Amino acid sequence: MSGTVIPGTPIAVDCWSVRRASGARLFFLSHLHSDHTAGLTSTWSRPLYCSPLTARLLPRHLQVPSHWIRPLEVGQSHVLGEEVTVTLLDSNHCPGSVMFLFEGAFGTILYTGDFRYTSAMQGELALRGRHIDCLYLDNTHCHPHRALPSRHRATCQAARIIRAHPQHHVVIGECPRLPLRSPRQAVLPLPHAWSPLGSPGRCVQPGEGDAAGGPGAGVQDLGGGESLAPGADEAAGAA
Template identity: 30%
Template sequence: MSSFPGLIDEIPGISVDRFNGDNFNSAVFFLSHCHTDHMQGLDLQFFQRIHDKHQYLYCTPISKAILINMFKLNDNLVNTIRTIDGCSPIIINYNQDSKILYLTVTCIPAGHCPGSIGFLFENEQYRILYTGDFRFDIDDLSKIKPLHTNVQDKIIPKKFDTIYLDTTFFNSEFRYLPSRQKALREICKIVDNWISQNEKNIVVLECSANYGPEHLFIELSKALGIRIHVKDKVFNSYTIIPELANCISDNPRESKIHACMGKLNFRSGMYCRSDVEPEFILTVVPSTLRWRNKNVSKCIFEWDENSRRFYVCYSCHSSHDELEAFIKYFSPDKLYPCVCPNNLKFEEFKSQLNQVLNSSTINASNYDLNLSRYKSLIEVNPDVSNFSDDD
């Protein structure tokens, strides 16, 4: 859950992923993705206010489509949303304290959900990276072109003054999390096995958040050739996302895979299919918090035979060790945590985060070290479960 207040200390006049309180005074707004903890303050009144002040919100085309559908924006308010996509920088000018300021903005694919991005902000004084919610494979860090530069024919990481970092799982209790690909293989196998046993069998995907498991829906639908019956409240938004549109359904009788219910509704059966008896329902639960302090390097799922519930470790956020590798690879001057654990004060957690940075700072002459240096940070994790293939 994001605790970032929205303001970038080094760049006055802009707000990112927070649209209330002190952010009212900003001149330019940015949205990394459409999850509710990053949308506080976004409502019709917000769009009317920035329309009246000739201001703009920047986001991806997918996020724009979701916002239009979510808030039923008219044409005037739609025009307050400007899209940024790909990895080509744009230059934004805005008025702050009676001065015209210029800001170069580049979006960075975040690997979190459809339309999710981070932002690279650059002006005459600072280079700032705001990651938004993200999950990168450490093997892919060197492939993110906007975060690298060419110096004397060497591609090296850019130097950042501050990285505003998704620290959701920067916690020793989540040192290792399996890749989404590995988790998806487990889910595909158990779902395929269940629905092939009996034509009456149905699978329920227990996904508590309205938005978040889109990547799971896409990959599961592609692998099994089955559309996913999703919640009514997200169906219209999903249909305007090309990669999702062919993977979902609003017809409960069209699919054997259902993600149409809240977290606890399954216990009373399927409200969309009253004809399905409980013994024909398998519940698959993709989750992360359940795996706190568990050794998921050896097995990434748990099976409860009595309730026919299949739990899989599945995360759209980077693990502790992935974040540590990210920090050591880019080695910014400062780090700002965008998610603070409930049991810590912000300044205490920020200090802990920057201690990791200070203990492993890499100077500019060492930027061309091969990424394999950092693989030692990630535990070698062969999956020894009965269902998995080796990575």
């Protein structure tokens, strides 16, 4: 899903063409991956709503002027003008990524953007008892004959690949336009909730990184956009 102007509303999500979004007054950014920020540059000059983490990264990565950025707390409802109430929900995709629940005279709209579904999402307080009139659904990996591996399984697969190639310098994170320093350097994005640290043959559970003593030898932990070594996308299982 690369952005849209929602008909019958003043809302544009991940859409940064002022000409295409000429009727929009409220602009929302779901997350910072490049396919959702095309056209968003340092010349942007309208209020932009996003999660607090995305708000902190925007000026650094895209040089968007800070005075146009309006961070909204995740899990809380926010009234914007007299027309729209929006609630941001964690989309379980990348750091700072969110779904948007819009409410107004136009009804109730859920815009997922890129997300990784978990059963826990059914327990979101903002969604309980709500009738969704319109659903904008990212279905990139929604195919009946293709099973997307769980985040835990994908991380363990990636950890095995890293340990099988000790001669490589592996950078773990999401690093836009990160130059490879040598032919043996691989850039492998991994889900932000997991880290292949600790002893060989095991995956570290969330929160164990500090106790495990931080990244292992030859592994550098970074943050940022999307670069991928050949064949690593299947192993990483990115959604």
